[in-house]
Amino acid sequence: MDTLILSRIQFGANISFHILFPTVTIALGWVLLFFKLRFNATGDERWMDAYRFFVKVFALSFALGVVSGITMSFQFGTNWPGFMETVGNIAGPLLAYEVLTAFFLEAVFLGIMLFGFSRVPGWLHTLATFLVAFGTTMSAFWILVLNSWMHTPVGFEMRDGVAHATNWLAIVFNPSMPYRLTHMLIASGLTVAFLIAGLSAFRLLLGDKGGSARLSLKTGVTIAAILIPIQILVGDLHGLNTLEHQPQKVAAMEGNWETRGNVPLLLFALPDEAARENRFEIGIPGGASLILKHSFDGVVLGLNDFVAEDGTVMHPPVFAVFWSFRVMVGIGVLMLVLSWFAAYVLWRRRPETINPWLLRGFVAMTFSGWVATLAGWYTTEIGRQPWLVQGVMTTKQAVADVPAPMVLSTLVVYLAIYVLLTTAYISVLFYLARKAARGEDVKPLTPSSGAAEVELIPAE
Amino acid sequence: MMSLFGDPAVWLPLVFAGLMGVSILVYVVLDGFDLGVGVLTPLAGETHKDRMVASIGPFWDANETWLVLAVGLLLVAFPVAHGIILTALYLPVAVMLLGLILRGVAFEFRAKAPAPNKPLWNRAFFYGSLMTALSQGFMLGLYIMGLQWTFATVAFACLTALCTTAGYCFMGATWLIIKAEGELQVTAVRWARASLNGLLAGFVAISVASPLVSPRIFAKWFSVPEILLLAPLPVMAAGITALVWWALTHLPDEHDRYRHVPFVAGSVLFMLAFAGLAYSFYPYVVPEKLTLYEAAAAPESLLIILVGTVFVLPAIGGYTALAYIVFRGKARALSYD
Numbered sequence: 090m091d092t093l094i095l096s097r098i099q100f101g102a103n104i105s106f107h108i109l110f111p112t113v114t115i116a117l118g119w120v121l122l123f124f125k126l127r128f129n130a131t132g133d134e135r136w137m138d139a140y141r142f143f144v145k146v147f148a149l150s151f152a153l154g155v156v157s158g159i160t161m162s163f164q165f166g167t168n169w170p171g172f173m174e175t176v177g178n179i180a181g182p183l184l185a186y187e188v189l190t191a192f193f194l195e196a197v198f199l200g201i202m203l204f205g206f207s208r209v210p211g212w213l214h215t216l217a218t219f220l221v222a223f224g225t226t227m228s229a230f231w232i233l234v235l236n237s238w239m240h241t242p243v244g245f246e247m248r249d250g251v252a253h254a255t256n257w258l259a260i261v262f263n264p265s266m267p268y269r270l271t272h273m274l275i276a277s278g279l280t281v282a283f284l285i286a287g288l289s290a291f292r293l294l295l296g297d298k299g300g301s302a303r304l305s306l307k308t309g310v311t312i313a314a315i316l317i318p319i320q321i322l323v324g325d326l327h328g329l330n331t332l333e334h335q336p337q338k339v340a341a342m343e344g345n346w347e348t349r350g351n352v353p354l355l356l357f358a359l360p361d362e363a364a365r366e367n368r369f370e371i372g373i374p375g376g377a378s379l380i381l382k383h384s385f386d387g388v389v390l391g392l393n394d395f396v397a398e399d400g401t402v403m404h405p406p407v408f409a410v411f412w413s414f415r416v417m418v419g420i421g422v423l424m425l426v427l428s429w430f431a432a433y434v435l436w437r438r439r440p441e442t443i444n445p446w447l448l449r450g451f452v453a454m455t456f457s458g459w460v461a462t463l464a465g466w467y468t469t470e471i472g473r474q475p476w477l478v479q480g481v482m483t484t485k486q487a488v489a490d491v492p493a494p495m496v497l498s499t500l501v502v503y504l505a506i507y508v509l510l511t512t513a514y515i516s517v518l519f520y521l522a523r524k525a526a527r528g529e530d531v532k533p534l535t536p537s538s539g540a541a542e543v544e545l546i547p548a549e
Numbered sequence: 550m551m552s553l554f555g556d557p558a559v560w561l562p563l564v565f566a567g568l569m570g571v572s573i574l575v576y577v578v579l580d581g582f583d584l585g586v587g588v589l590t591p592l593a594g595e596t597h598k599d600r601m602v603a604s605i606g607p608f609w610d611a612n613e614t615w616l617v618l619a620v621g622l623l624l625v626a627f628p629v630a631h632g633i634i635l636t637a638l639y640l641p642v643a644v645m646l647l648g649l650i651l652r653g654v655a656f657e658f659r660a661k662a663p664a665p666n667k668p669l670w671n672r673a674f675f676y677g678s679l680m681t682a683l684s685q686g687f688m689l690g691l692y693i694m695g696l697q698w699t700f701a702t703v704a705f706a707c708l709t710a711l712c713t714t715a716g717y718c719f720m721g722a723t724w725l726i727i728k729a730e731g732e733l734q735v736t737a738v739r740w741a742r743a744s745l746n747g748l749l750a751g752f753v754a755i756s757v758a759s760p761l762v763s764p765r766i767f768a769k770w771f772s773v774p775e776i777l778l779l780a781p782l783p784v785m786a787a788g789i790t791a792l793v794w795w796a797l798t799h800l801p802d803e804h805d806r807y808r809h810v811p812f813v814a815g816s817v818l819f820m821l822a823f824a825g826l827a828y829s830f831y832p833y834v835v836p837e838k839l840t841l842y843e844a845a846a847a848p849e850s851l852l853i854i855l856v857g858t859v860f861v862l863p864a865i866g867g868y869t870a871l872a873y874i875v876f877r878g879k880a881r882a883l884s885y886d
Binding site for chain 2: 145148149151152153155156157158159160162163165166167170171173174177178179180181182184185186188189190192193194196197198199200201203204205206207208209251253254257489490491495499502503506510513517520521
């Protein structure tokens with residue numbers, strides 16, 4: 090394998106590992122603020138118990154997000170120097186604003202949010218919780234502005250092969266940004282909703298008597314049931330936006346080789362790029378035309394239009410895009426069914442004990458948001474290939490001239506660490522849930538390490 | 550507006566070099582102490598370990614953000630240099646990143662994972678801190694050697710790796726003198742005394758090697774009148790070292806009144822060393838190859854970052870200070886309550 094593909098795998102691995110944790114912290118910050126405000130308003134200890142449990146999940150996710158994010162900021166230089174050399178004038182300020190307006194805010198107030206409960210007045214602790222949630226969202230905003238700009242670049246001109254900004258408003262509010270940002274923020278909300286519901290269901294299955302598990306299950310289910318239909322709508326709008334600006338990506342998502350009307354909506358197929366056709370196709374006739382063009386005979390661009398005269402393929406790899414898109418949509422449908430059914434049960438029927446099979450369903454879906462988010466990102470990012478910045482520079486032009494064995498050796502170590510840490514993360518979350526179900530560690534004034542006793546300094 | 554202070558292609562790169570310098574310096578002092586504490590943990594017993602980690606718990610995250618800012622500024626203000634430097638330092642950067650990952654997550658896992666796994670995460674915390682400190686020192690050495698990979702330059706980089714690690718241990722130990730009480734504080738004074746030697750060895754090694762490697766730096770140091778203007782630097786460093794040494798032989802004092810002295814003085818030492826380096830390498834951002842003016846991004850882009858920085862940096866300073874005030878005083882066991 091050459092340096093390009095190894096660097097792509099390495100960056101893909103790093104960013105896949107990284108995105109897992111911001112996806113949790115972006116929305117969980119707001120849910121924690123919700124728990125805190127409910128506690129402030131009602132004085133009900135169960136809200137504070139829910140806060141105490143999920144703030145640990147937050148802290149752990151945050152740490153993993155920070156360290157994997159630092160990796161990203163260095164890899165621009167170590168593996169992709171061409172990116173900043175060409176579009177640094179645009180990417181630079183956006184990244185700088187992310188660090189300045191988001192990273193410091195969340196990092197500093199996280200300390201107060203986690204360890205300051207008894208050291209600062211209540212309002213400051215609530216404010217710190219708000220600022221951390223706000224910071225993570227700001228961070229998502231800036232990074233999605235940059236990412237969207239790479240898909241739909243506007244507001245710049247090329248001078249001597251280097252991009253120069255001409256209109257910052259156009260750059261920030263580039264055509265795909267509103268859709269991508271909304272889609273990602275809701276994805277974070279859904280990931281957290283199912284994470285909360287899954288861990289709470291797990292606690293209930295173990296016989297948690299605390300009352301906060303039932304409350305947080307209901308919170309998770311409600312958030313999921315509200316967000317999923319909105320997400321499906323936003324996803325559809327995002328798809329139409331992509332059709333306008335990156336038709337080759339949509340062609341790959343639909344597995345559509347020829348430009349034609351009456352394009353079927355494929356439920357199953359094995360796209361074969363060598364033969365440039367699909368095998369074992371099962372589809373709904375005219376379905377894709379209907380979704381994309383709102384009429385059965387709507388003409389949709391096909392992949393074969395994106396092959397240059399000399400045979401150079403200027404569309405993304407079809408198989409990966411086609412299937413990751415289906416994985417995302419499939420999980421979305423599962424989320425819809427499960428969350429609406431559970432919402433009906435919990436809000437309407439209010440049973441004494443919840444059916445264990447429903448709870449098991451949520452435990453199984455604990456990390457479904459991760460899978461859907463990754464599948465969605467693979468769809469859009471692999472779907473951008475061979476471009477790094479659509480129409481401006483290809484991925485190949487940006488890669489560093491580092492020997493392949495060096496990239497391979499660091500890649501192997503990174504992968505090993507990522508597998509280890511993801512496993513550790515998941516098992517620690519369930520370990521914390523088991524501990525909470527046994528009624529340990531939920532009472533106030535118990536240190537999280539369980540190792541040293543607390544000596545509180547009164548808040549002055 | 551851009552030409553208000555003269556040619557923006559001249560002053561903007563300079564301003565950004567200054568900002569980057571400040572971020573690196575703040576990073577070295579702040580993350581220096583928490584990396585140092587990490588490297589020192591295996592020397593301490595179980596209860597002391599918890600207390601040591603507690604002394605840096607609320608701060609480490611924000612401290613590391615200065616590294617992101619520093620490399621971010623390099624990335625956005627000097628994109629070409631960012632590429633050259635980081636590709637040349639590919640392996641040490643990878644080692645540092647793995648170290649940062651290990652220690653960052655070990656912080657959380659050692660407190661949350663099942664008790665039998667705690668020693669494992671303690672080890673991860675130590676090795677992560679050690680890898681980070683060593684690789685940063687290694688990068689410093691290689692940078693001084695003009696980013697060349699030869700036997701001699703790597704040997705020198707290994708030396709600076711050890712000295713930087715000792716320097717971080719010194720900062721960690723002096724931080725513990727502020728935050729710890731009783732036996733741990735006494736031990737921290739001992740650690741500070743031992744690691745001070747390593748730090749000083751590093752200063753000497755860099756001071757000897759820099760002018761020998763580069764005739765340009767030699768000329769910058771030893772010609773008249775530069776040598777007279779530079780003279781206060783080593784004199785001040787010597788004075789401060791003497792002050793630190795005196796403080797370390799008298800600490801812990803009766804009312805804990807001078808507990809801040811070694812940490813503050815140590816920070817000033819780092820500042821002086823950094824000023825010396827900055828003076829020597831100016832105007833180069835990639836040693837002997839690329840000046841900061843050649844490497845700078847377009848002035849329009851720099852200006853838009855600068856506007857944001859001017860507003861945001863004081864705010865960052867403000868709430869960072871707030872965090873240090875909230876968590877002032879002796880370190881207590883960490884608790885979410």
